[in-house]
Amino acid sequence: MEKHYEAILGAVGEDLSRDGLRDTPRRAAKAMEFLTKGYHETLEQVVGGALFDSDNDEMVIVKDIELYSLCEHHLLPIVGKVHVGYLPSGKVLGLSKVARIVEMFARRLQIQENMTRQIAEAILQVTGAKGVAVVVEAQHFCMMMRGVEKQNSWTTTSMMLGRFREDRGTRMEFLSLIGK
Template sequence: MDAIVSLLARHREDEPGHAAGRPTREEAEAAVRTLIRWAGDDPKREGLAETPERVVRAYREFFKGYGQDPLEILSRTFEETAGYDDMVLVRDIEVASHCEHHMVPFVGKAHVAYLPSGRVVGLSKIARVVEVFARRLQTQETMTAQIADAMATALKPRGVAVLVDAVHQCMSLRGVQKPNVSTITTQFTGAFKADAVLQARFFELIRHAR
């Protein structure tokens, strides 16, 4: 288990001579075999023989956000906006992350808005920033704050609003075992933090039917 946690704590893919102290792929696969044995099964049986390799490949995909820089993603902006300075909202961004306490998924949607200050960013970049932070071991609260902070730092807008609505399988599959319980987190900066009317408009736009 320690080897897997250490594997996820680094920011880049395995490379020769890179990230001193980071476990090798072989060590990570060995850790998966240990977990299989601890669960009570035989990692050598046919159905599980290739599972350690599959798990390590999957973890690289699940946690690829460690090797990505959200500020770099947001670095290219556009000034030609014909004077537009109202709210820009990208809603219903699919989120699939993993709880850092139990390493099981939480899944939901993120809604991100900002008030431009002279420049705007490509809409797909906002979804990519959400993905960067989701593809790490997370708490929903931390992820929500990180998205808002990255937007505020990179774009210098007049304000940022983020809402994440997700279902946590650490509540659905273990512990209290209450399925479909939704958790909502919000983070506001700048004008959104200071203006309750602006916050209400943000919530209304999220709720508005397509």
């Protein structure tokens, strides 16, 4: 990957022997490996053993999970927050694992619509919940730094599964609790 960054920097007209750029291809390759580490993680690894028996059947919500991703179309940042809710059915997931599942999918080249679905389906798969809700609110640097250059635009996507899709009251309770 380092050699490819050297080629890119040369193609834009940079001098790779310049003091500030001498180590840039190595640093950029290391950064890209970190930003796409989700490709090397599995749901099983991320969850570990953090699934616990529980008789709780009330909504569990983890909101305002920071989101950092890269759009698959321009390799520019997507920055925002994710809200996740689920209705347990005998098992609850360690709270930090909800954020780690978000991170696993965010650290891949993405479009927001697919990532929202992937997070919801993963939470459902792991917990066997009666329902899962995910709302993602993000800014896309491909809209801010290039193209239409709209600095204040936000994209909101949602995925409602199970009771959140079927029961308007459950869905509205979740949206109210996350402030939507």
